[in-house]
Amino acid sequence: MKPRSRILMTLFFLSELLMLAASAILVHRQAQAQPVILALFVLCLFLGLALVRSMMTGLQRNAARQAQEKLRDMEIEQLAALVGARQDVDSLRSTLTASCRIPEDLEEEIPSLYVSRCANPVVDAILFRKSREMKEQNIPCRLRASLPEKLDLDPAILLSLFSNLLDNAAQAAVQCPIHCRYVVLEAILHRNCLICTCENSVTEKAALTPGVSSRGTPGHGHGLQILEDLCRSHGGQLSGSVAEGRCRLQATLWIGDRS
Structure with missing residues (x-):
């Protein structure tokens, strides 16, 4: 969890505790309790929304990073196949000349061919x-x-x-x-x-x-x-x-x- 999310979560739980404490202390003073509890409730709501937004942003960034890493692995694998393919052009030319046709699937007839x-x-x-x-x-x-x-x-x-x-x-x-x-x-x-x-x-x-x-x-x-x-x-x-x-x-x- 990012530092910003940790701070927001801490503040959110502290505001919840304060609201519970204020409710218990001011239970017999309803006139004084209502504004305090309302203010703490609004604070909890604001911190909760900020926390959810921060966590969603973090999840999106993690998903994007994982996608980039997966694509990078695919590109590395593709590059390795290109380098190690060792395509035999002479063999391909002789195959095409002998058969007088272009194979429908070159990869099946010549497995080492990269397409x-x-x-x-x-x-x-x-x-x-x-x-x-x-x-x-x-x-x-x-x-x-x-x-x-x-x-x-x-x-x-x-x-x-x-x-x-x-x-x-x-x-x-x-x-x-x-x-x-x-x-x-x-x-x-x-x-x-x-x-x-x-x-x-x-x-x-x-x-x-x-x-x-x-x-x-x-x-x-x-x-x-x-x-x-x-x-x-x-x-x-x-x-x-x-x-x-x-x-x-x-x-x-x-x-x-x-x-």
């Missing part, structure tokens, strides 16, 4: 991390984001948006048989609107209920609630559907004016 998915470095780092996680879970994925290098959006917002979309998709897809698993993500910027569409395989009993998982227990669905709140706070919305073994979510966020 950038987005010009925006923050989003690219997030997609790189999530693609690695899905490979470990045997979930084929295709993640593409046609976004500019610079976006007027807090990196913490981008982290929350793409992480929750892909984490929810992966958690649902991993419950399917291996041969049925997949996750596809497309993100574009249309004028000032960021549009993210995510599709993934699901089991027959899957459902979209914010706050509740497809298995009827809290957990997986909380990501949907976070996404819904995030979209709403930026003037957008989260829409989705589940049908025929697939789930499709579309999240929209407005960046700046809607004009």
